[in-house]
Amino acid sequence: xxxxxxxxxxxxxxxxxxxxxxxxxxxxxxxxxxxxxxxxxxxxxxxxxxxxxxxxxxxxxxxxxxxxxxxxxxxxxxxxxxxxxxxxxxxxxxxxxxxxxxxxxxxxxxxxxxxxxxxxxxxxxxxxxxxxxxxxxxxxxxxxxxxxxxxxxxxxxxxxxxxxxxxxxxxxxxxxxxxxxxxxxxxxxxxxxxxxxxxxxxxxxxxxxxxxxxxxxxxxxxxxxxxxxxxxxxxxxxxxxxxxxxxxxxxxxxxxxxxxxxxxxxxxxxxxxxxxxxxxxxxxxxxxxxxxxxxxxxxxxxxxxxxxxxxxxxxxxxxxxxxxxxxxxxxxxxxxxxxxxxxxxxxxxxxxxxxxxxxxxxxxxxxxxxxxxxxxxxxxxxxxxxxxxxxxxxxxxxxxxxxxxxxxxxxxxxxxxxxx
Amino acid sequence: xxxxxxxxxxxxxxxxxxxxxxxxxxxxxxxxxxxxxxxxxxxxxxxxxxxxxxxxxxxxxxxxxxxxxxxxxxxxxxxxxxxxxxxxxxxxxxxxxxxxxxxx
Numbered sequence: 001x002x003x004x005x006x007x008x009x010x011x012x013x014x015x016x017x018x019x020x021x022x023x024x025x026x027x028x029x030x031x032x033x034x035x036x037x038x039x040x041x042x043x044x045x046x047x048x049x050x051x052x053x054x055x056x057x058x059x060x061x062x063x064x065x066x067x068x069x070x071x072x073x074x075x076x077x078x079x080x081x082x083x084x085x086x087x088x089x090x091x092x093x094x095x096x097x098x099x100x101x102x103x104x105x106x107x108x109x110x111x112x113x114x115x116x117x118x119x120x121x122x123x124x125x126x127x128x129x130x131x132x133x134x135x136x137x138x139x140x141x142x143x144x145x146x147x148x149x150x151x152x153x154x155x156x157x158x159x160x161x162x163x164x165x166x167x168x169x170x171x172x173x174x175x176x177x178x179x180x181x182x183x184x185x186x187x188x189x190x191x192x193x194x195x196x197x198x199x200x201x202x203x204x205x206x207x208x209x210x211x212x213x214x215x216x217x218x219x220x221x222x223x224x225x226x227x228x229x230x231x232x233x234x235x236x237x238x239x240x241x242x243x244x245x246x247x248x249x250x251x252x253x254x255x256x257x258x259x260x261x262x263x264x265x266x267x268x269x270x271x272x273x274x275x276x277x278x279x280x281x282x283x284x285x286x287x288x289x290x291x292x293x294x295x296x297x298x299x300x301x302x303x304x305x306x307x308x309x310x311x312x313x314x315x316x317x318x319x320x321x322x323x324x325x326x327x328x329x330x331x332x333x334x335x336x337x338x339x340x341x342x343x344x345x346x347x348x349x350x351x352x353x354x355x356x357x358x359x360x361x362x363x364x365x366x367x368x369x370x371x372x373x374x375x376x377x378x379x380x381x382x383x384x385x386x387x388x389x390x391x392x393x394x395x396x397x398x399x400x401x402x403x404x405x406x407x408x409x410x411x412x413x414x415x416x417x418x419x420x
Numbered sequence: 421x422x423x424x425x426x427x428x429x430x431x432x433x434x435x436x437x438x439x440x441x442x443x444x445x446x447x448x449x450x451x452x453x454x455x456x457x458x459x460x461x462x463x464x465x466x467x468x469x470x471x472x473x474x475x476x477x478x479x480x481x482x483x484x485x486x487x488x489x490x491x492x493x494x495x496x497x498x499x500x501x502x503x504x505x506x507x508x509x510x511x512x513x514x515x516x517x518x519x520x521x522x523x524x
Contacts, residue, residue: 105502112468114487114502122502123468123487128476130485146488 005383012382014420019411020393020404021385024378026411027208032418033327039417040306041067041324046157046164046177048308048321049073049083051335053161053195059102059117064333065323066165066307071154072096072106073163076117083165084119085152106151119151160190162319178304179246185253185300189312191293194340198351201334201358207371208378209306209324210410212332215367216303217252217406219243220390225370228362231278232286243398249409250305256401258288258298258314284352288314291346305410315346316353328375332368334358425513425520434458434519439482439493441473444521449510451519452477452493458512459493460521466498466505 012025012032026032041047047066054062055075062073063086070086086096088108095108105122106115114123124146129139154165157174164174175183205212215221219241222229241256280286288298294312302310309320317338323331336354338347356363378386388411391403395412398405414420428444434453441463442449448463450472461482463471470486477483481490481499489503496509511522 104504112486116501123484123489125470125486127488128483128485131474 007381007383009383014415016385018393019395019408019415020389021387022407022411023382023385025382026414026420027210027375027378028327028382030327032420033208033324035418036306037067037324042069043168044171044417045168045306046166046171046174047306048304048319049163049165051161051195051197051319051337052081052158052163053197053337054100054335055081057102059104060100061096061103061106061117062100063096063098064321066154066167068324069167070094070096071165073165074106074117074119080118081156081158081163082118083154083156083163084115085154085167087152088113089115089121089149089151090124115151119153121146121149121151160187160192161195162186162190178251179248181244182246182251182253182302182304185244185255185302186304186310188293188295188300189302189310189317196338196340196342196347198336198338198347198354200336201361203332203359203368204325204329205332205368205371206329207375208327209322209330210414211371211374212309212320212322212330212367213303213305213410214407215371216254216301216309217410218404219254219256219401219406220404221370222363225366226363228356228366232280239401241399241401243401243403243406245395245397245406245409248413249395249406250413252303252406252409254299254301254303254401254406255297256299257296282352284349285355289346289349291315303406303410305413311357313356314353315349316357317350318354318357328379332359423511423522424524425522428460428519428521431458431514431517431519437477439473439475439477441471445523447523449521449523450482450493451512451521452482454480454493458514458519460510460512461491461493461496462508465489465503466507467503472507 009025014023049064050062050073058075058077060075064071072084072086074082076082086094088095090111090113093108093110112125116122127140129136154167155169157164159174178186239256239258243254245252298314300312307322311318318334318336321333325331338350358364388404388407391405395409396405426445428442434440434451436453439450439452442451450461450463452459463473465472465484467489468486470484472482472484474485475483480493482493483490487502490499491507492499496507498506513520
């Protein structure tokens with residue numbers, strides 16, 4: 001009996017050295033998850049909320065979340081962008097239900113308290129009471145000050161058309177938060193051109209939110225899991241590539257360069273799903289039309305902790321927003337975009353390449369499924385642990401893809417902040 | 421220019437420094453008594469669907485009871501958020517103790 005560990009650890013402790021062995025309970029413990037929300041999503045971090053191009057005009061708004069908290073991103077009359085918590089200052093109702101829209105002001109349906117697009121309380125019905133037979137009945141107390149009852153206003157930072165927000169007004173600048181290495185790749189993608197919105201994908205993935213970050217920090221899997229890539233010789237382990245992190249190891253960039261020549265060689269020869277004879281009819285799905293802003297790499301996947309992934313896969317560019325919903329579930333929202341100087345042909349190409357991604361994407365459908373099945377594995381034996389020892393046990397930037405270094409890096413940061 | 425004066429009510433019935441709602445030829449009109457003068461506007465706020473005669477008259481401005489938007493009662497001008505639209509105001513004259521409004 002002594003040999004069988006407790007299946008559900010009472011006081012889980014991270015026993016192994018370093019971060020190359022990750023306990024399953026890091027994905028299954030509800031109390032730990034609440035602490036993650038507190039420490040990563042609600043304090044000391046910037047979270048992605050959207051793109052400026054989603055709310056181009058005065059009065060435009062978008063409802064989204066920071067962690068699990070519902071927020072509204074608005075554009076005020078003076079063009080400024082605001083992010084407000086979707087909770088009425090009166091009775092706490094989550095009053096905004098539309099996903100997108102345009103409004104003159106924000107009104108809670110319950111008692112019609114109304115707020116400006118900047119979140120200031122404007123009107124309280126019958127604040128001064130109701131006149132009846134020459135007498136005034138009710139009303140708010142004389143010392144009631146509307147300015148004390150704004151919506152909760154988040155700190156906002158925009159860069160290159162991307163909007164971030166934080167409940168923590170003491171958070172360091174967005175630029176300091178991203179750090180110089182990641183900022184360089186951020187600015188490569190969001191280089192000041194106006195963005196255009198091409199469309200959205202939404203999916204709920206029944207797995208822990210960190211698994212999505214790990215998925216994009218894991219260059220070991222694409223050539224193995226995504227047989228679609230291999231079939232057409234798209235992903236090769238010998239593609240020229242680099243992995244880079246910020247100084248805290250929380251963010252990362254996975255940079256790779258694919259040559260247009262799809263040559264059969266010893267790297268693809270052993271991979272059974274590589275089909276030399278198979279071809280795709282619409283070549284726009286796969287071929288590369290280099291864009292001047294790339295400066296070399298054909299794909300850069302940025303994981304910005306904790307809430308977002310910025311994707312450039314050849315001509316498909318998107319943001320992927322991680323919206324946790326309990327320890328074992330998250331919503332994943334993809335915003336496909338383009339640039340205002342795109343030709344109609346390039347817009348078509350971006351849309352066609354977007355078919356690789358999203359809930360039913362030729363490639364990304366696989367990721368949602370393996371995340372669900374990983375979570376299932378964790379839930380059935382939380383005392384166990386996952387291995388992330390490909391490429392060693394160290395945390396380092398590399399010039400190859402055969403490593404789980406970025407996952408180890410993320411858990412190094414996670415352990416520090418979580419005190420685990 | 422022809423004027424279309426309509427008898428609204430007795431001048432004495434307009435409260436001083438306050439507002440009253442009256443039906444003038446089927447229209448809902450607010451009349452304001454200020455320093456012996458009378459002003460008239462539409463009674464339904466241009467923002468929410470509330471009656472200005474249930475609001476509060478202060479310093480020549482009527483505050484809507486619902487969302488605290490304020491109009492200048494002399495010009496009908498919208499003075500603050502959440503109002504985005506002025507309210508229509510009407511010429512008024514007092515003759516023989518009666519208030520007449522020109523609804524145009």
